Amino acid sequence: MRRNLVAVALLALAGAVVGSLLAWIGVAKRAPPPPIDPLPRTAILIDHHGKPLDLSALRGRPAIVFFGFTFCPDVCPTHLGHLAKILTVLGPDAERVTALFISVDPERDTPEKLREFVSCFHPRLIGATGTPAQVAAAAKSFGASYRRSDAVAPDPAWYLIDHSTQMYVLDRDGRWCATLGAETPIPVATDLIRRLL
Ligand SMILES: [Cu+2]
Secondary structure, eight states: OHHHHHHHHHHHHHHHHHHHHHHHHHHHHHSOOOOSEEEEOOOEEEETTSOEEEGGGGTTSOEEEEEEOTTOSSHHHHHHHHHHHHHHHHGGGGGGOEEEEEESOTTTOOHHHHHHHHTTTOTTEEEEEOOHHHHHHHHHHHTOOEEEEOTTOSSGGGOEEEEOOOEEEEOTTSEEEEEEOTTSOHHHHHHHHHHHO
16 A cells, blocks of 8 residues: 555656656747847838838837848848748748848849849848948848959949848847748747747
8 A cells, every 4th residue: 555655656746747847848948039149230221112111110029130132143042932931831920020131232222123022032021221331230230241242243233242141030129039041940940930929
């Protein structure tokens, strides 16, 4: 009889331990990632409708931000295609996320050109540009870099731009808290974004 009682007590203890462990894992999984850089982003740009876009106004919902240019032959289409998949898998939750493509090529990427370009990927995707100084300020606020490269252009107008390829994830307070790449599995990305909603 005593042996049975000990067995029951041990089972109850094991159950409690497993229960707390599962609860802890559940909480850890739901918790949003802590900010990498707690500073909110601030810069004024122009969106693809030609309206002012204040990066500090992105607060209130999580955001995914990518820097590139519409003339980019591979890196930008690959990353924006991946971003579009993430938004598609998020489904209705994507309505609560800001997805922003900031052009580092203000010379060629007009709001009209950006509008046409982003619409090829996802209706939620917003294109942004600005003066060279505004774009430089926006990139600097993320630590993103870009540099014009004329090395492979047969025509000066066909220049390329080397640029950072991270997709920056901001939390609802505009703080950078994660980075996605074209190799980030879609379920990992969507889980991360949903934890920030
Ligand atoms: Cu690119």
